[in-house]
Amino acid sequence: MLQQLVQLVKEINQIEYETNLLLTEEFSSLLDDKITDKQAVFLNFLHQKGALQTYELSKLMGTSASAISQLVNRLEKDGYIKRTVNLKDRREVLIELDERGHSYFHKQEEIELAIIDKYYSKLEMDDLIHLKDIFSKFKKIVVQEQNK
Template sequence: MMMNNQSLIDEIQRVSEEVVELFQKKQRGYTHYELNNQQCVLLSLLIINNSLSPIELADEMKISKSAVSQLLLKLENEGFVIRKKYKNDKRSVTVELDEKGKIYKEEMKEFEKEILKKYYDGFTVTELDNMLELIKKSRDILL
């Protein structure tokens, strides 16, 4: 049975969400830390950017500054992040990974290597080539 355009789009969206959900579930199971989704997102942003202000974190996460403050307080108390004052402006702070955060970063690097190898080993070279072309086309459409 041939699906119509909207049905295909809906199915792609559903399966994509399922893949993301499976990836996140495996990711949470990989680390020995008990972190919720928002904590993982915040730490991931710091892994990618090295340091961000609480305002930048709130903007990136699309949550309130007070919600970020609560997240930071818990993560700071547990040794995942540290707040540092800017040298030029003592009222402003930047947030960086602390010791546990750096360990978490290394665990996530290992997880990514392991899961991506498993993921991509499930495809032939031709399938990977086709996937790359489709991803590039998706990117170009959004530009």
């Protein structure tokens, strides 16, 4: 039974990996390949949560303030983020998306909509709901196990 489970999960992971690889290859011309995975995660926190202070980003990323400082310097230099003074407390410096950062997420949205239109739209709505339910159940299991 365990061997079957291991084999099935490996097959699922391989299918997911190959599918993501195919999609990445197809849409690579629209992707910003100057962004590293760590930078993408950093930008995503700003996109999701809005302007944040360096220490907040450090906690979210699970890394040191000096590592965040290096990320901030690089992304600011490249025009993805900007530093602004908090008008409520002038001692605080907030990090937020700049024009290129907003453009990055606009491209991500375009790619996601293109994938939905070209591929997901070919699946039955019931299949998509089932897929979402399965991923939701799996996420719930992961969260529960990590909180033990």
